[in-house]
Amino acid sequence: MSALKKSENPENNPRVKAVFDDIRATRKTNFINHLWHYLAFNPELLEQTWREVKAVMIADSALDPLVKEMIYIAVSATNACAYCVHSHTAAARAKGMTDDQHADLLRVMALAAKTNQIANALQMPIDTAFDADQRGS
Amino acid sequence: MSALKKSENPENNPRVKAVFDDIRATRKTNFINHLWHYLAFNPELLEQTWREVKAVMIADSALDPLVKEMIYIAVSATNACAYCVHSHTAAARAKGMTDDQHADLLRVMALAAKTNQIANALQMPIDTAFDADQRGS
Amino acid sequence: MSALKKSENPENNPRVKAVFDDIRATRKTNFINHLWHYLAFNPELLEQTWREVKAVMIADSALDPLVKEMIYIAVSATNACAYCVHSHTAAARAKGMTDDQHADLLRVMALAAKTNQIANALQMPIDTAFDADQRGS
Amino acid sequence: MSALKKSENPENNPRVKAVFDDIRATRKTNFINHLWHYLAFNPELLEQTWREVKAVMIADSALDPLVKEMIYIAVSATNACAYCVHSHTAAARAKGMTDDQHADLLRVMALAAKTNQIANALQMPIDTAFDADQRGS
Amino acid sequence: MSALKKSENPENNPRVKAVFDDIRATRKTNFINHLWHYLAFNPELLEQTWREVKAVMIADSALDPLVKEMIYIAVSATNACAYCVHSHTAAARAKGMTDDQHADLLRVMALAAKTNQIANALQMPIDTAFDADQRGS
Amino acid sequence: MSALKKSENPENNPRVKAVFDDIRATRKTNFINHLWHYLAFNPELLEQTWREVKAVMIADSALDPLVKEMIYIAVSATNACAYCVHSHTAAARAKGMTDDQHADLLRVMALAAKTNQIANALQMPIDTAFDADQRGS
Numbered sequence: 023m024s025a026l027k028k029s030e031n032p033e034n035n036p037r038v039k040a041v042f043d044d045i046r047a048t049r050k051t052n053f054i055n056h057l058w059h060y061l062a063f064n065p066e067l068l069e070q071t072w073r074e075v076k077a078v079m080i081a082d083s084a085l086d087p088l089v090k091e092m093i094y095i096a097v098s099a100t101n102a103c104a105y106c107v108h109s110h111t112a113a114a115r116a117k118g119m120t121d122d123q124h125a126d127l128l129r130v131m132a133l134a135a136k137t138n139q140i141a142n143a144l145q146m147p148i149d150t151a152f153d154a155d156q157r158g159s
Numbered sequence: 160m161s162a163l164k165k166s167e168n169p170e171n172n173p174r175v176k177a178v179f180d181d182i183r184a185t186r187k188t189n190f191i192n193h194l195w196h197y198l199a200f201n202p203e204l205l206e207q208t209w210r211e212v213k214a215v216m217i218a219d220s221a222l223d224p225l226v227k228e229m230i231y232i233a234v235s236a237t238n239a240c241a242y243c244v245h246s247h248t249a250a251a252r253a254k255g256m257t258d259d260q261h262a263d264l265l266r267v268m269a270l271a272a273k274t275n276q277i278a279n280a281l282q283m284p285i286d287t288a289f290d291a292d293q294r295g296s
Numbered sequence: 297m298s299a300l301k302k303s304e305n306p307e308n309n310p311r312v313k314a315v316f317d318d319i320r321a322t323r324k325t326n327f328i329n330h331l332w333h334y335l336a337f338n339p340e341l342l343e344q345t346w347r348e349v350k351a352v353m354i355a356d357s358a359l360d361p362l363v364k365e366m367i368y369i370a371v372s373a374t375n376a377c378a379y380c381v382h383s384h385t386a387a388a389r390a391k392g393m394t395d396d397q398h399a400d401l402l403r404v405m406a407l408a409a410k411t412n413q414i415a416n417a418l419q420m421p422i423d424t425a426f427d428a429d430q431r432g433s
Numbered sequence: 434m435s436a437l438k439k440s441e442n443p444e445n446n447p448r449v450k451a452v453f454d455d456i457r458a459t460r461k462t463n464f465i466n467h468l469w470h471y472l473a474f475n476p477e478l479l480e481q482t483w484r485e486v487k488a489v490m491i492a493d494s495a496l497d498p499l500v501k502e503m504i505y506i507a508v509s510a511t512n513a514c515a516y517c518v519h520s521h522t523a524a525a526r527a528k529g530m531t532d533d534q535h536a537d538l539l540r541v542m543a544l545a546a547k548t549n550q551i552a553n554a555l556q557m558p559i560d561t562a563f564d565a566d567q568r569g570s
Numbered sequence: 571m572s573a574l575k576k577s578e579n580p581e582n583n584p585r586v587k588a589v590f591d592d593i594r595a596t597r598k599t600n601f602i603n604h605l606w607h608y609l610a611f612n613p614e615l616l617e618q619t620w621r622e623v624k625a626v627m628i629a630d631s632a633l634d635p636l637v638k639e640m641i642y643i644a645v646s647a648t649n650a651c652a653y654c655v656h657s658h659t660a661a662a663r664a665k666g667m668t669d670d671q672h673a674d675l676l677r678v679m680a681l682a683a684k685t686n687q688i689a690n691a692l693q694m695p696i697d698t699a700f701d702a703d704q705r706g707s
Numbered sequence: 708m709s710a711l712k713k714s715e716n717p718e719n720n721p722r723v724k725a726v727f728d729d730i731r732a733t734r735k736t737n738f739i740n741h742l743w744h745y746l747a748f749n750p751e752l753l754e755q756t757w758r759e760v761k762a763v764m765i766a767d768s769a770l771d772p773l774v775k776e777m778i779y780i781a782v783s784a785t786n787a788c789a790y791c792v793h794s795h796t797a798a799a800r801a802k803g804m805t806d807d808q809h810a811d812l813l814r815v816m817a818l819a820a821k822t823n824q825i826a827n828a829l830q831m832p833i834d835t836a837f838d839a840d841q842r843g844s
Contacts, residue, residue: 023282023284023519023833023835023837023838023840024281024282024283024284024838024839024840025280025281025282025283025518025519025522025523025837025839026281026282026283026522026535026839027839027840027842028283028840053288055286055288055289056283056284056285056286057274057277057278057281057283059283060281060283061277061281063532063535063536064532064533064535064536064539066536067536067539067540070540071274071277074270074273075270075274078266078267078270079267079270083263083266084257084259084260084262084263085229085260085263085264085267089226089229090263090267092222092226092230093229093230093233093264093267093268093271094267094270094271095417096230096233096234096237097233097234097237097267097268097271097272097275097550098271098275099413099416099417100233100234100237100238100413100416101237101271101272101275101276101279101513102279102416102513102649102650102651103274103275103278103279103513104285104416104419105278105279105283105285106271106274106275106278107416107417107419107573108285108286108289108290108419108571108573109285109286109289110271111289111291111417111573111574112288112289112291112294112573115291115294120221121611121612122221122612123221123222124574124611124612125221125611125612125614125615126220126221126222126227127222127230127417128413128414128417128418128612128615129215129220129615129618130215130216130222130227130230130231130234131230131234131413131414131417132410132411132413132414133211133212133215133216133231133410134230134231134234134235134238134243134247134413135234135238135409135410135412135413136211136406136407136409136410136413137194137208137212137240137243137406138234138235138238138240138243138409139238139373139374139402139405139406139408139409139410139645140194140198140208140402140405140406141194141240141242141243142238142239142240142242142373142374142376142378142381143162143369143373143381143385143401143402143405144161144162144163144194144197144198144402145160145161145162145163145378145381145382146161146162146163146165146193146194146196146197146242147160147161147193148193148241148242148245148246148708149192149193149245149246150708151190151192151249152192152245152246152248152249152708152710153245153708153709154248154249154252154709154710154711154712155708155709155712155713157249157252157712160382160696160698160700160701160703161701161702161703162381162382162385162386162700162702163385163398163702164702164703164705165703200395200398200399201395201396201398201399201402203399204399204402204403207403232554234413236550236553236554237550237553238376239376239553239786239787239788240376241553241556244553244554244556244710245556245708245710248554248710248711249710258748258749259749261711261748261749262748262749262751262752264554265550265551265554265555265749265752266752266755268550268551268554269547269548269550269551270547271550272546272547272549272550273543273544273546273547273550274543275546276510276511276539276542276543276545276546276547276782277539277542277543279510279511279513279515279518280506280510280518280522280538280539280542281539282515282518282519285571287571289571289573290571290572291572291573291574291575292571292572292575292576294575297559297561297563297564297566297693297695297793298564298565298566298692298693298694298695299563299565299691299692299693299694299792299793299796299797300565300692300693300694300796300809301565301566301568302566302694327699329697329699329700330694330695330696330697331685331688331689331692331694333694334692334694335688335692337806337809337810338806338807338809338810338813340810341810341813341814344814345685345688348681348684349681349685352677352678352681353678353681357674357677358668358670358671358673358674359640359671359674359675359678363637363640364674364678366633366637366641367640367641367644367675367678367679367682368678368681368682370641370644370645370648371644371645371648371678371679371682371683371686371824372682372686374644374645374648374649375648375682375683375686375687375690375787376690376787377685377686377689377690377787378696379689379690379694379696380682380685380686380689382696382697382700382701383696383697383700384682385700385702386699386700386702386705389702389705394632396632397632397633399632400631400632400633400638401633401641403626403631404626404627404633404638404641404642404645405641405645407622407623407626407627407642408641408642408645408646408649408654408658409645409649410622411605411619411623411651411654412645412646412649412651412654413649414605414609414619415605415651415653415654416649416650416651416653417573418572418573418574418605418608418609419571419572419573419574420572420573420574420576420604420605420607420608420653421571421572421604422434422604422652422653422656422657423603423604423656423657424434425601425603425660426434426436426603426656426657426659426660427434427435427656428435428436428437428438428659428660428663429434429435429438429439431438431660431663434656434830434832435829435830435831435832436655436656436659436660436828436829436830436831437659437672437829437830437831439831464836466834466836466837467831467832467833467834468822468825468826468829468831470831471829471831472825472829474669474672474673475669475670475672475673475676477673478673478676478677481677482822482825485818485821486818486822489814489815489818490815490818494811494814495805495807495808495810495811496777496808496811496812496815500774500777501811501815503770503774503778504777504778504781504812504815504816504819505815505818505819507778507781507782507785508687508781508782508785508815508816508819508820508823509819509823511781511782511785511786512650512785512819512820512823512824512827513650513827514650514822514823514826514827515833516826516827516831516833517819517822517823517826519833519834519837519838520833520834520837521819522837522839523836523837523839523842526839526842531769533769534769534770536769537768537769537770537775538770538778540763540768541763541764541770541775541778541779541782542778542782544759544760544763544764544779545778545779545782545783545786545791545795546782546786547759548742548756548760548788548791549782549783549786549788549791550786551742551746551756552742552788552790552791553786553787553788553790554710555709555710555711555742555745555746556708556709556710556711557709557710557711557713557741557742557744557745557790558708558709558741559741559789559790559793559794560740560741560793560794562738562740562797563740563793563794563796563797564793565796565797565800568797568800643828647824647827647828648824648827650827652827652830655827655828655830656830659828675828676824676825676828676829679824679825679828680821680822680824680825681821682824683820683821683823683824684817684818684820684821684824685817686820687784687785687813687816687817687819687820687821688813688816688817690784690785690787690789690792691780691784691792691796691812691813691816692813693789693792693793
């Protein structure tokens, strides 16, 4: 099932081939997952999406690569994105996420969802102590 | 504005006082934020919520305290919980989150939301390579 | 703050006046809350929305009026609709929701949000025992 | 898999048959998709839902039919409704949505989700210039 | 498909066995649904989750057991949790939810989602009459 | 209230000044809304966000500028992003959105949210006729 037709022979398009080559080289694998195959229907959208994933998730940055994958999982589960939860949990495991870390991630995500629900149901005023413009950072 | 009336003199109730005392002792501050004041209308709900926040966010666990706050922020923003975003961003800052880490957190959260949206709009099949029951972890 | 301009003298329009009159008569109060004042910019949308609210929430049906308000609150908090949480919590209180019922509602909503988060993060297969086409109801 | 049992021989009920006949006549096809088959368990709910879909999506209105389908897809993907994304993407394609329009729709939806996430994480004050009550429209 | 590997022989772990035994005894059935099998990878998370489900959904409380299941369904559908909608609709049916009650639940949930969308798009100010701190309850 | 401190004198930073200059030139106004002022704490994030907004929302593309704003509003309301709903409704009005178009947008968004809720609560199977891989587009 898919809401968009998967491109046939996408690498016949040189822009698609260039992206796929870069995915293979960057990830050191021949496996190209479905997201990229389906995005290939529009080479520009494919290029933009891959460029951003590479810049944010693969390039060095202020956060640890595994931490970034866990944040990704947290957002994806909250948005009920089955595909993204699967792909980024696999990525987190490949980057060394242990069972204990996975359980802790679930515990934090679940508690956040729970207190979000309570706070959104109480709608109480936000403490002025939490206002960053007054806190100074 | 609030959807529930804030309790007056909540510490007249000994169960509420015990929770508030524990919050002050655990956090080493006299400041008790609104969430706990509003939850005081039902001492049992107050106790349960605080016990879980303390066990998950404050006790030692497999993840670093700052990482847990960032995961909390990620879920809270996705759920549009204004109160929780404010309180946990303040907590993350208090635990040392730098401007660069904050910007990186925003970048990962924003990319996740973006690709969640794309994947949920394409609805393509999940790669069998992502099935944990076949991956073995 | 509002994303749409509030209508001035909306009851100069007879279709708006007819809806406002029906709201006042049905609810036995002169108070017309903001939702209806803002929807008045388009009398047809106003009429459709009020007709549906009246048919679903006020007419007799298989569920108790207070139960319907609690379901409404549950959906509204999950959707982070501040306005709706406020208006339907006020409605539930007016229909007799006690503090204990409110706390129980929050407890169920919070647990549901929590296990939703866990199940959406695990993405495990649905048990065939839950398939209604096989259960027979 | 389904959470509700599909009705058997739903057109034995004359109210269901009348709705199904109208769907076939309006859409000029014998195909009745699953939504209507499952809603047939309650003829009143079936009638109400079809009446509203017909009035909003099929009757002439201020927006172009294809634009309405694209707005529908945008909401449905954001709500992670797999069924609705599939059915309304098929409808948009049937109404002429091109690959370029589809890619542009995805790009706008993805950017909106991204900036929603950033704005919900920053929680900055809304500019008074955006207040419609002051703007005048 | 699953994002986490299902535990093999989970009851070899005595903590898991104790939880499974309690589920069987409490529910008076030998059927243990997938959620618990997958949570068994971390006995502590399994214990915490079951303890809370038992306390909130099974123990006597201010709300009727069927009402609690309907609130659970409302939250789960809004969060697009396919697993939870399936399991809690089965539970509601087992507790006696009739077709008419199910249809009414859908009608209230659908109306709430609709007016949430309208109110979140209008962003009008909340009436001070809805402020619980002024209402007194 | 804000979860991040607003930058003071952001244009002292030449990268921020360059973005602000481009915003003013592109939009032909001296008004720079809060989003950009708050993003200025990290010039790279500011540059990336503005570059993408400009490319997607301002550059010519397959969809009409007003249609893009309406899609943006639809996603933003569904995500309960108060800031984004305000800013993009103002933008849509500035691009000529009439009251009738606004009402029609609300009607489509509301119906989508309603049927999303119903379909997510029924969890019925997706018709194979909706599978793009079989449809051919």
